Amino acid sequence: MRPTVDMTAYQPQTLDKKALKALYSSDQAFKILLDEFGSRQRNQQVTQLDQLLPRLSNAGKGVARADAINVLRKLEEAGCGKFLTGRKGHPTRFEWQYDLVSVAEVATGEVQVVEEIQPAPQTGNGDEPVVEEVVLPEGAIEHRYQLRAGWQVTLALPSDLTAR
Numbered sequence: 001m002r003p004t005v006d007m008t009a010y011q012p013q014t015l016d017k018k019a020l021k022a023l024y025s026s027d028q029a030f031k032i033l034l035d036e037f038g039s040r041q042r043n044q045q046v047t048q049l050d051q052l053l054p055r056l057s058n059a060g061k062g063v064a065r066a067d068a069i070n071v072l073r074k075l076e077e078a079g080c081g082k083f084l085t086g087r088k089g090h091p092t093r094f095e096w097q098y099d100l101v102s103v104a105e106v107a108t109g110e111v112q113v114v115e116e117i118q119p120a121p122q123t124g125n126g127d128e129p130v131v132e133e134v135v136l137p138e139g140a141i142e143h144r145y146q147l148r149a150g151w152q153v154t155l156a157l158p159s160d161l162t163a164r
Contacts, residue, residue, distance in 0.1 A: 015098060015114055017106050019078040024107040029067035030074060038104030045117055049092040054137055
C-alpha cells in the first residue's frame with residue numbers, strides 16, 4: 001500500500017539555509033544523503049527510508065539506519081519538511097516541503113533559491129487521500145493488477161524473480 005501525504009496538517013517552517021550549509025560541511029552522513037538527493041532526475045514529495053537505504057548501499061555509499069534517521073530529523077529542524085516515524089503499517093519517511101534537489105543545491109552552495117513543493121490536487125470530493133508516486137529500487141519491475149473497478153493493486157518485484 002502506498003503512503004498518503006497530508007501536507008495540510010503540517011505547519012511549514014522557514015528554510016534555514018545556514019544550517020543546511022553547516023551540516024553539509026560538517027556531517028558525513030548528511031553530505032552523503034544530500035548528494036544523493038541532488039543527483040535525482042525527478043523530485044519527490046515523500047522519501048521513504050526503506051527505499052533510500054538500499055539505493056545508497058547499491059551505490060557504495062552505505063549509511064547506517066540510525067545516521068539516516070538523524071539526517072532526516074536535522075532536515076526537519078532546518079525546515080525542509082516533516083520526518084515521520086513509521087507506525088501502524090506506514091513506512092518511516094520524510095515529507096518534503098521544498099524541492100529536494102534544490103535543497104541539496106542550497107546545502108552545497110550551488111543555488112540560493114529553493115522552490116516550495118505544491119501539494120498535488122485532490123480528486124473527487126476532497127475526502128480521498130493523495131497518493132504519491134513511489135520510486136522503485138534499481139532492478140525492480142512494477143506489476144499492476146486491476147482487482148475490481150476503481151481498485152488497482154501494484155506490486156514491486158525483482159526483475160530476476162523465479163519460482164524458486
